[in-house]
Amino acid sequence: MVKHAKPKTFYETFERRGPGEKNTTYCPGCGHGNAHKLIAEVIAELGIQDRVIFCSPVGCSVFAYYYFDTGNVQCSHGRAPAVATGLSRARDNAIVISYQGDGDLAGIGMGAIMHAANRGEHMAVFFINNAIYGMTGGQMAPTTLVGQKTTTTPFGRTPGREGFPIRMCELINELQAPVYIERVSLGDAARIMRAKRAVKQALLNQVHKKGFSFVELLSPCPINWKMTPIEARKWLIDTMEPLFPVKVFRNIEEPPVKYEPPKILSDAELVDLFAATTEIEIPVSVREVEDQYIKIAGFGGQGVMSAGVFLANCAIKEGFNATWLPSYGPEMRGGTANASVIISNNQIGTPLVSSPNVLIAMNAPSLDTFEDTIVPGGLVIVNSSLVSRKLRREDVQAIYAPVTEIAKDVGLIAAASVVALTLYACISGAVQIETIQKVIPLSLKKKALVEVNLKAVEAAVEYYQKNLKEALVFSNMQ
Amino acid sequence: MQENYIEIEIEQCKGCRLCVETCPHHCIVQGSDINKMGYQYVRFVQNGCTACGFCYYICPEPGAITVIKADKREAVHG
Ligand SMILES: Cc1ncc(C[n+]2csc(CCOP(=O)(O)OP(=O)(O)O)c2C)c(N)n1
């Protein structure tokens, strides 16, 4: 009878290391692997694999999503508790884990963790304290011991210069909201087996909606401690544990704040909240459309952001699911900007578009940036008013149209993005022209602007009929 | 009689020797061969394994060690 084996929570193979590989990216003797195993075992035992969302940090465990066959979000440095907050608030059924190192949690992310704890967010935090920045090569962490040598404290940490080590369990224990705080050690097998009980308690607390649960795991980093794996475990027990006492700091039966499931607003309430109007009649189309991964890119100020929102709105009005994600530099005008829009008949997992099948390139830098990212067979609409070159790629469909000039002719250069969208709609059929015409008045406040944008749509349709339609039919037949 | 034992996936072992140090019954020894990744992997030697699981828990690799407990009934009837 198999008594202990690789838990099913792990993927069968960890492709990060190469096809079919089965071991982790951690150094020999690293504590991250032990912590992963405990968490994976408990998830399997509680039967919650399909409900877990694992928020991984920046640090050696950044690739946790290559190991855990659960929901996964890799968070920016120190912000896993903020991401976890959003996830657990939005998804009532989710069991949210924030897994963080000491640099991540107690350094750059100190604010995020303290406030999440103080709000009593529903999450299990697993804090891997190895008293060092592992991934970056052994710099001092907030938890580094006095006297401990690191690359940034080559003569040992000195309180007068670098302050004292920060004890996170003790700090968080000052707050009212957390329900469970415990520090455990990965120093030897018996300690690891005890640590499993803490991991289980923290996750059970999530199952029972008890609240914020914090488990600190003292963990070895043999490589950066410059010790053998065996020496590192011994140092952990002999030197770390006296400074970071292993104990239960808090385990509250009755949570101080009662759980309230997220309130989902009705459509009517949403319309009210955003002072939106719904007075348009659009025949909701239940057409099957190939998923559209669209990148609209240009100068800041060319209207690519609003074009993206506008397109997503048109799609939603037609009954599709749609997302919009902006990306721009800090400059308000003149920088480069792009919007990602996804249109689908199905649920959309992430709003990111890294391999578009549609690119609308409003200027030359946009084409340079995104040409190589388009999937073979994708559609590229090039604003030939501003882009003089042709595409290098031959495996995509390229449409060159003087988008800015068409807009200028109707009297508003800023309507260029509407022209481009209209061309896209004509070519792809993903959204209907009628929808565009009906959504424009909802998106713009000034009546004069509405008119000129409607003219831009008309001009674009005309341009399509005259210059593109036949050529496209011809090229599609070839 | 069937005995408790462990299985070691040699390609997943990183040769850290934590299991060697940990096993109360000295059932694990470091071999001299190296695996594809260049680690000197460990071997199981039957020396009264109790299927205690210590080696499994101390091992950082998810799938390097599997612990198998002898099935008593099977041993009696088989
Ligand atoms: C915003 C930002 N700042 C700094 C870094 C560099 N960086 C990467 S990992 C890391 C520290 C990781 O240490 P820790 O959280 O203790 O994780 P460990 O690797 O020890 O598990 C730092 C500073 C980064 N990736 N992003």
Ligand code: SF4
């Ligand atoms: S650097 Fe340290 S924390 Fe990172 S994998 Fe190696 S031993 Fe583990």
Ligand code: SF4
């Ligand atoms: S299960 Fe226990 S006795 Fe058997 S090899 Fe592992 S540590 Fe040794």
Ligand code: SF4
């Ligand atoms: S603990 Fe695991 S990785 Fe380390 S030597 Fe033993 S089997 Fe190999």
Ligand SMILES: [Mg+2]
């Ligand atoms: Mg660390």
